[in-house]
Amino acid sequence: MNTILGIGSRIDHNKLGKGVITNVTSELYWVTFIDGGLETITLDDNFEVIEAIEGEVDSVSMYEVEKTFRDLLKRYSDVSEVVPIADKWRGGMMTLSPKDSNLSSKDISIESFFHKIVMVRDRVRVMEQKINASKILDDQDKIDLQQYITRIYGSLTTFNVLFKNSSQNFKGASSKR
Numbered sequence: 001m002n003t004i005l006g007i008g009s010r011i012d013h014n015k016l017g018k019g020v021i022t023n024v025t026s027e028l029y030w031v032t033f034i035d036g037g038l039e040t041i042t043l044d045d046n047f048e049v050i051e052a053i054e055g056e057v058d059s060v061s062m063y064e065v066e067k068t069f070r071d072l073l074k075r076y077s078d079v080s081e082v083v084p085i086a087d088k089w090r091g092g093m094m095t096l097s098p099k100d101s102n103l104s105s106k107d108i109s110i111e112s113f114f115h116k117i118v119m120v121r122d123r124v125r126v127m128e129q130k131i132n133a134s135k136i137l138d139d140q141d142k143i144d145l146q147q148y149i150t151r152i153y154g155s156l157t158t159f160n161v162l163f164k165n166s167s168q169n170f171k172g173a174s175s176k177r
Helices: 062-076 110-133 139-162
Strands: 010-013 017-024 028-033 037-042 047-051 093-096 106-109
Touching (some): 110 139
Antiparallel strands (some): 093 106
């Protein structure tokens, strides 16, 4: 499909039925279907146009503008995002028990531990940004330090189980390069 449909266009999707386009991004239509509710479909998905409303080719949704703005704020400030803990860990406790039974154990709320993990992640991200923006370090030094940071992220992937949203997980070196 060459023409991007505008908001208000009516379509008949081969699987989801009839619906109205309620938002358009550079890659997706957000469509409210009569039977299925709100769904996203790709611009080239299989559907018939019932009524076309002209859309702008370079349209950007408010969601994309807000996401870009949030990403820029995170990148260039010390403001950290709100990172929710997975529901199954809320109210939970961690108990650290020493091998020596004469010593007492230490209880820590999982939320407190999670907050510290998120703070470590945010500080490593800031360090990574400062390394990449450095005018003093040469490119090879930046690459070497970036490899250490990637390994730090990889070491922290153990704690991904605590994150509610997988998009906020730690990611180490990928096998896709």
